[in-house]
Amino acid sequence: MDLNALLLDYKQMVEKRIDELFPLCDVKYKKVIEAARYSLQGGGKRIRPVIMMEFCRLCGGDVRDALDFAVALEMIHTYSLIHDDLPCMDDDDMRRGKPSCHKAYGEDIALLSGDTLLTEAFFICANAPVSSDKVLKAISFLSSNAGLHGMIGGQVLDLSFEEEKPDAMALQDMYMRKTAALLIAAASIGCISAGKDDEETLKSAAKYGYNLGLAFQIIDDILDVTANEKVLGKPVGSDEKNNKTTFVSIYGLDKAFAIAAELSNMALDALDEIGGDTEALYEITNYLLDRNS
Amino acid sequence: MDLNALLLDYKQMVEKRIDELFPLCDVKYKKVIEAARYSLQGGGKRIRPVIMMEFCRLCGGDVRDALDFAVALEMIHTYSLIHDDLPCMDDDDMRRGKPSCHKAYGEDIALLSGDTLLTEAFFICANAPVSSDKVLKAISFLSSNAGLHGMIGGQVLDLSFEEEKPDAMALQDMYMRKTAALLIAAASIGCISAGKDDEETLKSAAKYGYNLGLAFQIIDDILDVTANEKVLGKPVGSDEKNNKTTFVSIYGLDKAFAIAAELSNMALDALDEIGGDTEALYEITNYLLDRNS
Numbered sequence: 331m332d333l334n335a336l337l338l339d340y341k342q343m344v345e346k347r348i349d350e351l352f353p354l355c356d357v358k359y360k361k362v363i364e365a366a367r368y369s370l371q372g373g374g375k376r377i378r379p380v381i382m383m384e385f386c387r388l389c390g391g392d393v394r395d396a397l398d399f400a401v402a403l404e405m406i407h408t409y410s411l412i413h414d415d416l417p418c419m420d421d422d423d424m425r426r427g428k429p430s431c432h433k434a435y436g437e438d439i440a441l442l443s444g445d446t447l448l449t450e451a452f453f454i455c456a457n458a459p460v461s462s463d464k465v466l467k468a469i470s471f472l473s474s475n476a477g478l479h480g481m482i483g484g485q486v487l488d489l490s491f492e493e494e495k496p497d498a499m500a501l502q503d504m505y506m507r508k509t510a511a512l513l514i515a516a517a518s519i520g521c522i523s524a525g526k527d528d529e530e531t532l533k534s535a536a537k538y539g540y541n542l543g544l545a546f547q548i549i550d551d552i553l554d555v556t557a558n559e560k561v562l563g564k565p566v567g568s569d570e571k572n573n574k575t576t577f578v579s580i581y582g583l584d585k586a587f588a589i590a591a592e593l594s595n596m597a598l599d600a601l602d603e604i605g606g607d608t609e610a611l612y613e614i615t616n617y618l619l620d621r622n623s
Numbered sequence: 624m625d626l627n628a629l630l631l632d633y634k635q636m637v638e639k640r641i642d643e644l645f646p647l648c649d650v651k652y653k654k655v656i657e658a659a660r661y662s663l664q665g666g667g668k669r670i671r672p673v674i675m676m677e678f679c680r681l682c683g684g685d686v687r688d689a690l691d692f693a694v695a696l697e698m699i700h701t702y703s704l705i706h707d708d709l710p711c712m713d714d715d716d717m718r719r720g721k722p723s724c725h726k727a728y729g730e731d732i733a734l735l736s737g738d739t740l741l742t743e744a745f746f747i748c749a750n751a752p753v754s755s756d757k758v759l760k761a762i763s764f765l766s767s768n769a770g771l772h773g774m775i776g777g778q779v780l781d782l783s784f785e786e787e788k789p790d791a792m793a794l795q796d797m798y799m800r801k802t803a804a805l806l807i808a809a810a811s812i813g814c815i816s817a818g819k820d821d822e823e824t825l826k827s828a829a830k831y832g833y834n835l836g837l838a839f840q841i842i843d844d845i846l847d848v849t850a851n852e853k854v855l856g857k858p859v860g861s862d863e864k865n866n867k868t869t870f871v872s873i874y875g876l877d878k879a880f881a882i883a884a885e886l887s888n889m890a891l892d893a894l895d896e897i898g899g900d901t902e903a904l905y906e907i908t909n910y911l912l913d914r915n916s
Contacts, residue, residue, distance in 0.1 A: 413735075417711075438782055439782070445702075449741065456763040476742050478742070482738055482742065483650070485735055487652050490651065490654075
């Protein structure tokens with residue numbers, strides 16, 4: 331199997347669908363659409379859409395049934411990056427090698443473009459061309475994993491660490507919410523889109539998303555120490571500079587990498603539990619672990 | 624009919640349901656829940672929930688079928704106020720006679736509490752105890768009226784007026800989106816909750832929300848000139864101080880009031896089109912026009 335061809339295929343499907351569902355319109359307030367699309371098309375890897383669509387295929391579904399949910403998930407991921415970069419949050423000037431949204435469009439428009447992406451994501455879900463049952467389950471998984479006890483809860487924990495340094499358990503809880511929650515949503519909604527949403531399958535999907543998400547975040551910690559700044563597209567060494575607790579600062583590089591590898595193995599176990607043609611997801615998982623940006 | 628008793632009844636139902644659906648939990652990130660609930664319980668008039676529930680009753684439905692959607696709408700209204708008050712937007716220190724959310728909890732927590740309210744509103748809708756058909760229509764109306772071409776579009780237009788003064792038409796377009804859109808959602812979702820969502824009924828519901836929303840916003844313009852600061856709960860004269868174009872600055876007080884009255888009459892016409900026991904909505908509409916805060 332040619333993984334790069336598959337990834338490119340999914341990426342192109344998602345990008346074409348973004349243009350259809352969230353087009354640039356010629357309205358007086360189009361600045362906010364431009365800003366949202368600037369960030370949405372910022373050259374992301376589309377990891378969450380790819381995982382959702384491939385889980386749909388793994389569960390015997392037509393990937394097109396997951397496509398609109400995949401776009402919605404990517405919009406929610408993008409809104410979280412825009413708000414996270416704002417001066418009152420992480421105050422990041424750069425994102426994926428380009429000025430962050432508020433640097434390019436101003437804080438007010440960046441704030442509203444994040445709000446737009448989040449709101450329109452649910453409109454897109456509500457109007458997805460699949461059964462009502464699938465839509466309602468998808469919206470429920472998306473909102474709960476993006477919400478208070480998912481991604482946003484993780485961001486609040488992240489902020490709280492500025493005042494009180496976390497231990498390994500607290501750091502893991504934060505990563506689970508901040509990063510893994512949307513990957514859990516990706517895998518779960520993939521299954522739901524295919525109509526295979528029995529308890530066992532959803533449990534394995536969540537296990538996959540959880541372990542991959544943690545591994546992914548630990549790799550981020552590692553790359554902040556080891557990566558090439560040009561390849562990464564953002565400054566390296568920022569965690570140490572900001573005196574941030576990471577898996578690397580707690581465990582050191584080697585142990586952190588071993589933990590990430592172990593978590594990835596558990597993610598692969600979860601795929602085996604679901605069974606079927608897991609080859610692509612195996613490759614994607616390994617690709618995410620071996621990445622250098 | 625005792626309007627105050629009815630309003631109090633609805634208000635209490637909504638507030639009890641907020642406590643059930645969006646409770647304060649003892650989690651490490653509870654600060655964001657506290658901040659969201661601080662703003663959600665800031666003593667608002669619950670106009671949108673009341674209108675939604677009364678439209679549901681008018682259309683022969685059980686108001687409890689609209690209740691969760693009413694809570695979700697109030698959460699979306701509240702998130703918009705929190706984000707609108709932020710320093711990068713209107714930079715308002717006070718809201719309803721209390722420090723605004725970011726003044727009480729900090730900008731980062733205020734931003735995230737707004738994101739939480741918006742996200743959890745859709746979770747609440749997706750899990751509302753009514754038919755899937757009603758839920759999907761409600762989410763679609765809610766997201767479209769709160770989104771790019773509704774409320775957020777209105778906020779972007781409002782921002783753009785700082786650079787280019789609007790004429791009456793542009794101002795009306797902004798008010799329609801910024802204020803009327805959520806009232807259109809309130810009335811429409813009330814009808815949907817009752818299962819009366821034929822094209823004619825939804826058209827009249829939208830006409831009601833549109834005209835009431837414009838009237839309501841024009842009354843806001845008038846109160847900024849005529850109100851008692853203590854009763855209003857926020858500083859008066861701020862529009863003139865900020866050199867803002869309003870219906871009062873364009874038309875003068877008397878004409879602005881006449882336009883608001885005319886719009887209210889059109890809202891009442893819309894009620895007549897739906898028919899049935901419109902007494903309460905008649906009174907609510909007149910109450911909103913005669914308000915002094």
